[in-house]
Amino acid sequence: MVRICVLLALVGTAFRVCGTAAALPDRRPAAPGALPDPLAVLHQWDDARAAAWLRQDESGLRRLYVPGSTAARTDVRRLREYSDRGVQVVDLHTQIFSVRVLGRSGGSLRLVIVDRAVGSGMGRQRCVALPVSPPRQRTVELHRGGGGAWLVASVSG
Template sequence: MDPRRLLPVLTAVACALVVATLVVGHGRPDDTGRAVVPPRDAPATAPATGSPAAPTPGPAAVLAAWDERRAAAWARGDAEALADLYAAGSRSGAADVRLLRAYARRGLRVEGLTTQVLALRVVERTPRRLALVVTDRLVGGSAVGGAAPVALPVDRASTRRVVLVSRRGRWVVAEARDQDSAAASTSRTSSSSKS
């Protein structure tokens, strides 16, 4: 298969792929995007009732868990499991499922989806909604099932606004929309002011 024919598919995968693997060892970011690593001797937090409970995961942990489930669905070629990771009516989800099915029709699965997160900023955070601006790039993955695995090319960094909502105790992606880069925005502003 000609790798150039995979480029549009890979671009769509990168757009649908919100976050794969966060930078290992940096802890979870707080609302300012700085890493927060609790001290080793910090006591576990528990609700006021005294019953033990897991601490609420931070935005980075929410995205990492979501992405692990997404990568597993892609590796299995499981369109239903992939669709369950998105809110009903999500255009991002519909595009991701269409792409997975296109791979499946050719007898292919995608294993090892990995995204390098370059920046993560919390825009909105409530118990049921999380809006983030994420800059990332695709750095791993292989299309398998053909004569030989085809490594997906490393992607250029892109920035997206990702909205996750809590559904039955699990976070799902409502939408992931591309954001203008500063350079593109400046270029448009400069050229429009010259007219």
């Protein structure tokens, strides 16, 4: 059963990658002083978030947010709720439908995005689909941390 769930997760990831190959952003870091590509920043951040969820790494997940962020507490709480129910996430990705820049500098981004998270997990020897919500519009503010990584400061909406 584990192999089937992992296979489904891999097929879903392959479909996501293959189905959008022409639209994939350049995920290389921007040159120093260059304005960041908002979509590339979101994809990099979402990839890091998914990796933390797959590892069930609460501290790694927390490090993706500005210290004290309400959004971090919410994300960690959700991860813990799945873990407490015996569900380990095996696939998680964010579908981004639109991005609008409200403000941008070398060290911060304020974006209006429409997105949703989809994925699957394993629980009690069976594949579990994670709840899929309709796409939602949110305002997200990200700040570049000391090491150059983008951290979510706030999410509203």
